[in-house]
Amino acid sequence: xxxxxLKQLVMAxxxxxxxxxxxxxxxxxxxxxADEITFDGLGSFIARKGSKGPKVxxxxxxxxxxxxxxxxxxDGFISFDTVGSWWTxxxxxxxxEIRTETGKVAGIIGxxxxxxxxxxDKARPMEHDAMFIDIGAxxxxxxxxxxVAIGDFVCPEPNFAELTPDRILGKALxxxxxxxxxxxxxxxxxxxxxxxxxxxxxxxxVGLRGAQTSAxxxxxxxxxxxxxxxxxxxPGFDRIKFPLKLGSGAALALFDKRYIPHQKLKQDMIDTAKxxxxxxxxxTMKTGATDGGRYNVMGGGRPVVAFCLxxxxxxxxxxxxxxxxYDSLAALLDHFLAGYHSEKHEAICRYIG
Numbered sequence: 379x380x381x382x383x384l385k386q387l388v389m390a391x392x393x394x395x396x397x398x399x400x401x402x403x404x405x406x407x408x409x410x411x412a413d414e415i416t417f418d419g420l421g422s423f424i425a426r427k428g429s430k431g432p433k434v435x436x437x438x439x440x441x442x443x444x445x446x447x448x449x450x451x452x453d454g455f456i457s458f459d460t461v462g463s464w465w466t467x468x469x470x471x472x473x474x475e476i477r478t479e480t481g482k483v484a485g486i487i488g489x490x491x492x493x494x495x496x497x498x499d500k501a502r503p504m505e506h507d508a509m510f511i512d513i514g515a516x517x518x519x520x521x522x523x524x525x526v527a528i529g530d531f532v533c534p535e536p537n538f539a540e541l542t543p544d545r546i547l548g549k550a551l552x553x554x555x556x557x558x559x560x561x562x563x564x565x566x567x568x569x570x571x572x573x574x575x576x577x578x579x580x581x582x583x584v585g586l587r588g589a590q591t592s593a594x595x596x597x598x599x600x601x602x603x604x605x606x607x608x609x610x611x612x613p614g615f616d617r618i619k620f621p622l623k624l625g626s627g628a629a630l631a632l633f634d635k636r637y638i639p640h641q642k643l644k645q646d647m648i649d650t651a652k653x654x655x656x657x658x659x660x661x662t663m664k665t666g667a668t669d670g671g672r673y674n675v676m677g678g679g680r681p682v683v684a685f686c687l688x689x690x691x692x693x694x695x696x697x698x699x700x701x702x703x704y705d706s707l708a709a710l711l712d713h714f715l716a717g718y719h720s721e722k723h724e725a726i727c728r729y730i731g
Contacts, residue, residue: 379704380562381540383407387554389536391477393444394461394583396531397421400440400554404561404578411565412576418595422588423578425564432723434715435575435598436563437589437669438556438605439582442549443693445532447476447511450522454515456485458532462583463666466506468694473535474511478525484535485513534695544625544701551697553582555687556604559704563711571719579669586636589672599723600643600681601673602711606699607631607661607686622688624700627657628707631684634663636671640681642726647683647714654713656706661686681726685711 383403390399404423409415412425423440443462450456456476469487476483488510492500511532515521538548548554557578564576575596579588593601607629610620622629630647632639651658670684685707690698 379701379708380558383561384546384555384558385538385548387557388538388548388550391475391482391531391533391536392440392442392550392554393446393531393533394441394581396477397440397580400557400578404440404557407561408564408576416595418588418591420588420591421580422592422595423576424592424596425576426573427564427567428570428573430570431572431720432599432718433573433575433596434718435577435596435601435673436560436711436715437577437579437592437601437603437673438560439553439580439588439669440557440578441580441583441588442533442552442554443583444534445474445511447526447528447530447532450518450526450528452518454513454517454521455488456511456513456521456526458509458511460506461531463693464506465693466503466509469506469509470504472695474532475535476511476513476526476530476532478527478530480525483513483524483526485511488512537696541698545698546701547696547698549696551689551699552606552692553604555606555699555704559604559708562708563715566712567715569716569718572715574715582669586667586669586672589669590676593673593676597677598673598680600726601670603668603670603673603682603684604707605668605684605686606689606692606697607663608692609688609690611688612690622659622661624688624690624698625702626688627659628703628710629659629661629686629688631668631670631686632660632662634667634671634684635665636667637674637682637684639670639683640674640726643681643683646726647710650714651710654709656710658710659688
């Protein structure tokens with residue numbers, strides 16, 4: 379794991395629809411490694427290396443769940459909408475960062491102190507519409523002077539920590555971890571028998587939008603999606619529904635709301651992991667989807683497989699991953715990419731015979 383790259387990506391702002399800082403980091407990281415860097419019409423990042431053989435795309439989304447400013451009151455409090463899926467109890471009293479045209483402004487999602495709540499009120503989760511952001515202003519004019527305007531994007535306050543040699547805690551590991559891994563794989567791959575694309579998509583958290591536009595732009599022959607998935611190894615989880623554990627290897631997604639892996643490509647990944655001694659977990663997800671759900675159908679479809687890093691505390695201010703899971707998936711995909719060629723591609727894509 380290139381920890382410094384991951385930290386840069388985590389500490390940057392990138393709410394869905396406002397991914398510019400992530401694009402800039404990836405561009406600087408890969409501009410000297412790529413034969414070409416382009417962007418689709420929504421702004422997804424596309425780096426290409428090589429021009430022969432099957433077109434292989436490795437994909438991660440660069441956006442994170444966040445908020446958007448929708449109203450500023452006369453006394454300086456900011457109402458907001460969520461961008462992507464949030465649980466309200468994960469939001470209260472957390473520090474946030476508003477990205478404005480002139481810079482970044484710190485704030486907090488405010489709430490009523492428990493002293494002013496009845497016991498019945500304390501027992502009920504606060505609704506999102508009752509929340510507000512406080513940036514310390516005492517008027518709408520002061521908010522404007524601080525540079526904040528309706529339509530500005532908001533993300534949790536950036537944070538990154540290496541808790542142990544194996545456990546990393548940070549903002550937006552969903553899916554900056556995937557972006558970092560895509561960049562690492564792209565830099566290391568020297569297989570001249572394939573055309574390799576490193577793709578960082580926009581607006582995944584609001585409907586897999588960048589996956590659709592980038593798939594149309596590239597028309598790859600196969601696609602490997604890297605994302606995150608709920609780890610169920612903390613108290614309170616149903617371990618049958620949520621079997622993933624940190625430190626037990628990356629997970630191959632067998633099914634989600636919009637995707638089923640290509641069966642030959644899936645089996646090849648399983649066989650490759652066994653041959654090189656890398657652990658692998660398996661998961662399903664009925665209520666969500668990865669970018670695989672667009673790459674598998676756009677432009678006539680193609681073999682797609684999605685891998686997910688088990689992650690604790692998804693869609694919150696901080697989440698947690700395992701370095702060993704990340705490194706294991708990197709080793710697996712390094713090996714796969716190094717050995718891919720036209721003959722293997724033809725075998726994977728052969729449906730009869």
